[in-house]
Amino acid sequence: MDKTINEYEGKIPKKLLEGIREYLPKGTNHSKLKKILDKAVREYKDAKVHSGESVGIIAAESIGEPGTQMTLNTFHFAGVSEMNVTLGLPRIIEILDGRKQLKTPAMEIHLKAPYSKGKNIKEFALSIKETKLGEIALEFSISLVDSEIEVKLDKEKMKTLGLTNGQVVSSIAKQLKKFNVKDNKDSILLRSRAKEESLNEVYKAKESVKNIHLTGIKGISEVLPVKRGDEYLIVTSGSNLPEVLQLQGVDVYRTTTNNIFEIEKVFGVEAARRAIINEVYKVIENQGLNVDVRHIMLVADTMCFSGSVKGITRYGVVSEKASVLARASFETPIKHIINAALVGEVDDLNSVVENVMLNQPVPVGTGIPKLVTKSEK
């Protein structure tokens, strides 16, 4: 039986074959199976896209139309076990724009055996969380006389984080080159190396001192251990995929982020494409809307096919177009026409808008076939 099914590989998508294998009642005889497979092939052929179909516009419509029905400000507030994530239209716009700075970056860190069972999960989570000096400081005070900054430390907090004075001092010294750092037990004294530091500079330094990174992973601002199914994982707000993946105990295969550019940097465009599809699909599904993946795939593919992730903006995908008029009809027409004039750019009128502009048939769908006849003289 398997053999017969295997014969059909290549004729219809694997997914369908798998479906047939799954739903086929046991003991179906050979000729019946053959019939089923043939019918599947026939239906598959019937359902294939026609050549010339303008699938791009269809995809744009399929995403654009439900966009009007999406809510603008949805906050995930399912309660305890989730982080706040931007959803709805703003998130879709964020993804398709190809923005590098996300409103709410977030990660889902899957863990390997002992941790995923819940062992030491809280400690593990805390160790990931980024701690800045401002968080363990009780007070910052400036001594005007000798332009010193005194940072009083919260010993209790340091204990839970497992931080010692020495560590704090050394990381400050590393990141703040202009100052001498002195350990004073309950506090840390910072004195400028320059002899006469203006007060203004000291105040400025006080602000930057607050942001000194002490432990954890940069960018991860909140962590939350969560039980999903019978497995523990950590959801975070803030994202830093490359560094999280280096941690011991992290399941490299399933840990993800919602930052597409990090995925691109770590895993490459193909992974980024998949991430775009997943992220967009997640939002649309969350809104209770129904959009076929194929449309999202096509959008993701246009964003990625050049080899890197490009947003659907005048700087991204649209600027790659070959046609001057197509670019001009989108945004900043004058700029495009002038640049075209300088190099003597040729518009071969291969795409849609240019031909609309010139009142000519567009080269998609029924605009493609040409009829040649001899006319009677």
Next chain:
Amino acid sequence: MAKEEKTEAAEEVKEESKEPVKAEEEAGKEEEKSPEQLLEEVKPEEAAGEESAEESAEGQEEKKKAEVIEPEESHIFKQVKSIVFSMLSPKMIKDMASAKIVTPELYDKEGYPVDGGLMDIRLGVIDPGLRCKTCGSKLKECIGHFGYIELARSVIHVKFVAIILNLLKSTCRDCGRILIPKNKISKYKETLNQVEKEKGVEGRRKKIKDIITTLKTINKCPYCKARQKKIKLDKPTTFFEEEKRISPIEIRTRLEKITDEDTLLFGLVVPYARPEWMVLTFLPIPPVTMRPSITLESGERSEDDLTHKLGDIVRINQRLFENINAGAPEIIVEDLWDLLQYHISTFFDNAIAQLPPARHRSGQPLKTLTERIKSKEGRIRHNLAGKRTNFSARTVISPDPMIELNEVGVPDAIAMKLTVPEKVTKWNMEYLKKFIEKGPQKYPGANYIIRPDGKKKKITDETKEASLEEIQPGYTVERHLMDGDIAIFNRQPSLHRMSMMSHKIKVLPGRTLRLNPTVCHPYNADFDGDEMNLHIPQTEEARAEADILMEVQTQLISLRYGLSIIGCVQDAISGNYLLTKDMELSRNDALDLLAAIGVEDFSKLPRKERVDGKEVFSVLIPEDFNFTGKTRQDDEVAIKNGKLIEGYLDRSNLGEGSGLLLRNIHQKYGKEFTIDMLGKIFRLGIEVLLRRGFSSVVSDTDLPENARIKLNDVLNNAKKEVEHLISMYKDNKLESFPGKSLKGTLEIKILEVLNKARNETGKIVADFADKNSHTMIMAQSGARGNLLNLAQMAACVGQQAMRGKRIDKGFDERTLSAFKKDDLSPEARGFISNGFKSGLTPTEFFFGAMTGRDSLMDTALRTPKSGYLYRRLANALQDLKVEYDGTVRDASNNIVQFAYGEDGIDVSKSEKGSINVKRIIKSLI
């Protein structure tokens, strides 16, 4: 004055290759380019290559190299194959001009355009009765011709300032060579070509920018060793070299020295652009046809903004000439020169940051070239990418379930205004003559006849006889709309291809467009005053495409998710629900019902005295149809051999976008059958309700006394629980959730409690409400409303949330002045414990209004955002199409996907995005 000889010189301008084709179209095209971005037709040999054989374009007049091949037949349309963009050289400006403009005067005393003025009739005509001196054609035939003025002193073109700055900074001030050593030039060129191959023209542009920035710091010429001075730009158009101003003339001489080879590294390709052309010595004058004057009611002429601006330029230019010739002091000359620069700059762009915009006398800024092209109302998006149309109608819509889904009811008044052209042949002559006989006043008549030469002739009572005599094969008759004609029906916003579908016309009395309520969903239409548009295709090709590709039945399956997008709505659902759930009726009534919806074959109805609703419904189902599905209540629905044997039909099977019933019927019996059946099902539902009666009452939401008690218990308990939580919070006994503050934890817990309470009230309402009340029937069948709505009316509206939280805005530490500070109780934070029927307290009402306003804002902000997203998507994806080899490619033939959607399946031909293997197996076993 020197006027005469100059005019003579201008007159020998060569003849232009131009075609007297549709004048408006030409005018539109020509306005699109500002004079120096000339669109050049069929390019020089090297680039042309395979294009040499093609027919060239309709006369885009300033294309010097155009070779227009005369078409053999009038119906062979010429096609533009490609467009070349280039800069205008001074020579080109002179060559393409048909007049030299020397005077700012427009008309003489008689109101006749002055020779050598801006309205010179050699530049085209805009007055009826005059003939163009250049081409001899009349108004609307002449597409207009360019003129030119010779500038007394050269002037910088604002749009090229950035490039001029780059050129000056990176070339030697002495020898004009680029500041790259000889041996490196070829290397740079190679990398540029490489980049262009990989990343296209835009990539090359970026690379060039990178190269140029590295050159700015070099201060010694590698060729002549001359020391380079710092060049600064004082925006918008003044250049300084170490505090010393460089005049445009000097700039021009420097730019002239740059070799053709070096310009390549600046992204200038020589036959199309030379650096010195960016400093204007001649200014092309756009034809009058693109700046027509309007005659006001008072008989006064009001000139176009461009004419005003050009008038300024010509005037200052003449003054400058005179002053120079008279040997005026240099300061005066320079002042005038700057003024000329200002006028020419604002002629190109009147929105330059550093320049005050040129204004009308009324103070409103002039609309010059850039403003004409730019933005949504500009030439490109308004006139070129979007077009206007004739043969269309628009009115209010109203529903008519008795017309078919693919029909549109057209008021007779519209049917007599819109026409369909029919070509006269010897076979249909008598048929068409009948329309002419009726004339334009009686339906169905005809409004115009068109002679073979294209002349239109109106049919009136007087000309009727003559038209009848005259008509013969080859003529065209524009007859009134008739039943069965094809029309395209549309409702904005057209977000979908289903927003424009083809319908068959049905002429009806009345004054509104009628459509079957079933097709409301794809159009997203309702009848609260919506208007829709109707277009009548005028050619056979258009009609064929509309009929085959756009008709309603071809759009049944959504291409967004692969399910039926058209289905029963509202009353039709509750009607069918009642019918199929448990209705019994006499055979006579059943026959009556079926006859009313247009069924003619009653053989499927069982021959017994009383039949039940399922049997009546089954009459519509074909004999060999099998189906199983689920209702909204998760009951089984089964159709076996064309008989509904189990369950009932509700929205999940009849409605749009859900369930596979309609999808499977479509799959098996095709689109024609499906819309026919859907129409019948729809009418069946309505007829049932008509006969049975269906109206909802306020008392549907009445609850018995014991339900009230239960409700109060639930709400009171919830309130107590919240109070308890709050007191725990105040005593600091609450344990916070990880990652949440204490207050956040409290909020989450309170919300949880309140939501649970509201859900419980919903359940109580559901338990106690009369299942057979019409309100409940509507909710259960999915026709309108849901249990939640009912619970909100009968029992409790529930928590009002903003941004996912309880309401906490308003006054200091409290929401309304009616509450104490720091009151965290449910009623102080937007919990509405009353139902709509019992009425809300003032504070509750206020909270309801807050969320209501919030959601209004949301919609108002969302529409433009999603509209922009849609525009960007459409623009980026518009030229992706499936090729014959199954790959998806863009306009430059880059492969975007190897198979569409990874498996090549068209969503609109699938069942919810895939092929239903389960069904296939079932059907064969």
